[in-house]
Amino acid sequence: MAYQIIRFCIFVPKFTYFLRCCPAWKFLNLLSFLDSQILGTLSNILNCNLDDRSWSQASLPIRFGGLGIRKASSVALPAFLSSVHSTSSLFQKITDASLGRTEISYCAEARDAWSQACPGISPPLDLTVQRLWDEPLCRQTHTSLLDSSTCSAERARLLAVSVKESGFWLHAIPSSNLGTVLDNTSFSIAVSLRLGLTLNHPHCCPCGVQVDHLGHHGLSCRRSAGRQSRHASLNDVIRRALATVNVPAQLEPNGVVRDDGRRPDGLTLIPWKNGRCLVWDATCVDTLAPSHLTLSSRAAGVVATDAEIRKLQKYASLSRDYIFLPFGVETMGPWGSDARSFYKHLSKRLIECTNDQRAGAYLGQRISLAIQRGNVASVLGTLPKDNNLDEAYYI
Structure with missing residues (x-):
């Protein structure tokens, strides 16, 4: 505030x-x-x-x-x-x-x-x-x-945060009733990630990897604390937006699986387009992961788009009966090409249903805030947990 x-x-x-x-x-x-x-x-x-x-x-x-x-x-x-x-x-x-x-x-x-x-x-x-x-x-x-820029990670960060959707969360009006408020620590961490500031003192992550002063390891850690909560929040935002435009949807639907038996994240219960239901699967990839820097340091959003392409290949068997949407985003904020296209289309329908010209902007802000909250949880998840005080209570 x-x-x-x-x-x-x-x-x-x-x-x-x-x-x-x-x-x-x-x-x-x-x-x-x-x-x-x-x-x-x-x-x-x-x-x-x-x-x-x-x-x-x-x-x-x-x-x-x-x-x-x-x-x-x-x-x-x-x-x-x-x-x-x-x-x-x-x-x-x-x-x-x-x-x-x-x-x-x-x-x-x-x-x-x-x-x-x-x-x-x-x-x-x-x-x-x-x-x-x-x-x-x-x-x-x-x-x-x-x-x-002194390194590819810094260049990738600068490119990513200069994309329009990366700054949606900064435009959100802080309201506890709307769920758009970040607490002081979360806001500080989110801004530090955006500006490349010092986040923490170097320490060892519970996974055994040394974390530097920038704290970027938590975003791609194999035991990332914010991955599941961010994934659930993204899907919930999409489901609620679809319900607003009178398209009910179900998360993790039964009976809709890909070749390896895995289910997509969501399914609309009525046809979305051309008489076919929409199936979506959301993913958030780390912009600053060492394996992604080759792509992310060239242009913004290419890592998310690449993740969407891989999702399309995995769910190719569902494309015959459903409209499959891979919704790819990155930790630094950019969205994939399919995610942006879906957002534009859904925004238009939200404006038509609510008669609010800012309905699409509010949707983008909620998606962006979900990404930032996941980043904060991932960064804080690398800090060591001290149980000494808990043991004292048990005594």
């Missing part, structure tokens, strides 16, 4: 008027002081130590893999440029015609500063939209982080 307040209410949102109405971008020392206050507050509520690199990522918009907590120094120039151009026609009406066509003070200087920051990029077509001025600057920062 404190994160949402920082993002929408204080700091940069509170200073937007001043950033748009005066050349604040010329006073970097003052903006740097405000940025340091934002960084300190964010570090306190997250209980995380953000270095320069992680702070650069965190200050990016969510669509670029950040947290949406913007730096005042990053927003000042786009805010001023969009404001100047949106008021230029009014400025010309107010000024005396004898002066000829003049520009608002610092307008030309601001355009030159933007051109220097974004060499080779033309100004946006709509000069009045702040986001269009800001987009090239954000993309440049994200590209710089990618190009300076």
